[in-house]
Amino acid sequence: MMQGSEKIVAAETDESNDAQAIPAAPALDETTVSGLVEAALAAVAEAADSASLKQVRIDHTGERSPLALANRAIGGLPGAERKDAGKRIGQARGRVNQALKAREGELGEAELAHRLTEETVDVTLPVSFGPVGAPHPITAMIELMSDTFLSMGWAVAEGPEVETEWMNFDALNLHPDHPARAESDTLFVAPASSHVVLRTQTSPVQIRSLLTRALPVYVVSPGKVFRADEYDATHLPVFHQIEGLVVDEGITLGHLKGAVEQFARALFGEITLRWRPNYFPFTEPSVEVDLECFVCHGESVGNPDRPCRTCSSEGWIEWGGSGVVNPRVLAAAGVDTDRYTGFAFGIGVERALMFRNGVKDMRDMSDGDVRFSRALMGDAR
Known part of the structure; x- marks a missing residue:
């Protein structure tokens, strides 16, 4: 069985792990939120294919993304500040989602064009046909x-x-x-x-x-x-x-x-x-x-x-x-x-x-x- 001092150390270790698992919510001021949006838009623009764009979506709109954590933190603000912060965070998340949707369309068209180019069939190649019938x-x-x-x-x-x-x-x-x-x-x-x-x-x-x-x-x-x-x-x-x-x-x-x-x-x-x-x-x-x-x-x-x-x-x-x-x-x-x-x-x-x-x-x-x-x-x- 653990002694009293060992329990305290274990509790402190658990709190430390929880802190690492869930990042702290960022500040909700306009400068900080703008910075988060710019970082997300830059990552979207740099995504070279659908797979990397999927990861960008997770990093900047997922449950553990800075904007998602900031949105959770709105509930802890005083009533006077909550309205402004909610509007600011909502607009920020909307800009990021629009950018993701637009980039998804661009990458989809580019990848389709690439497949159509690379996966063409040479119809001039000889093929074998089965016996051909005829009307009586x-x-x-x-x-x-x-x-x-x-x-x-x-x-x-x-x-x-x-x-x-x-x-x-x-x-x-x-x-x-x-x-x-x-x-x-x-x-x-x-x-x-x-x-x-x-x-x-x-x-x-x-x-x-x-x-x-x-x-x-x-x-x-x-x-x-x-x-x-x-x-x-x-x-x-x-x-x-x-x-x-x-x-x-x-x-x-x-x-x-x-x-x-x-x-x-x-x-x-x-x-x-x-x-x-x-x-x-x-x-x-x-x-x-x-x-x-x-x-x-x-x-x-x-x-x-x-x-x-x-x-x-x-x-x-x-x-x-x-x-x-x-x-x-x-x-x-x-x-x-x-x-x-x-x-x-x-x-x-x-x-x-x-x-x-x-x-x-x-x-x-x-x-x-x-x-x-x-x-x-x-x-x-």
Whole structure:
């Protein structure tokens, strides 16, 4: 245990340590306070970076800074002196804080500019890229075809791929004994008695448009269709069509010819078309559209020395069917056939892509090889 004299010595030592831990408050007269402010402002101005400015802030505005201690000492002054001292100390601390804020902004801008200069990336350096894909040429072709008709003021219509037999056949004037309705040609979702099929054409979209849209109707309907075809170089069981339908007052075969010729020029440039009579249940009269062979341009016809495999030396390539809409089709959709007439056409997207890009095998379009898509995309858009 400590004796009495040891306790006194220990107490004096503790008081000495406290005096060193908390500096004595400076005098509060105007000269002393001005000196503290000038010292703080000088330290702020000399701070070279944000780290040193942080230390200046601690030294001159922290809890143990001279100005903070002076502010604490105000409470011990007589009432007459307390007001003047408080105003003097408050103004001093305000000047120091403003200087700190201004210097902080200056240093921040300088450091940001330095980082932007020093941390630049050389964008000319070689970099490695991953494999680049491409839109499928069929998708690009459908977009091109649709855009062509959109520019003519038409609308793009879509419909379900699973259709009722009435929409796919009956409404289009295909009688129950028509060969196209046999199971050898049509894919039924369930037994034939279900009357539900995978659509064999996009023509049901035209019927839906007549049933749901106000007349006149100008629509084009691209989409996927399904048939029980062989999978070979020129046939696919799943392929794409784009069909157009116009129903308005005074529509004639001449309007059909103008629209299809404009469509052909948008896809193939200046090209000659041939119109041949044909038969389709849903149009009357019906015409088949042929394109002049884009390989031989007809020079192989009757010329055994220059045969053409593309058109079999006939000079023409079958492109699609068209005609004036059969009044029975209009009547099935509730259209007044005494007032309205129309035309329709159908084009195979894969066949158009073959003509436009020289594709020899349709199976290349369904193999999913991105090299095929990249090779054609320069021409397919």
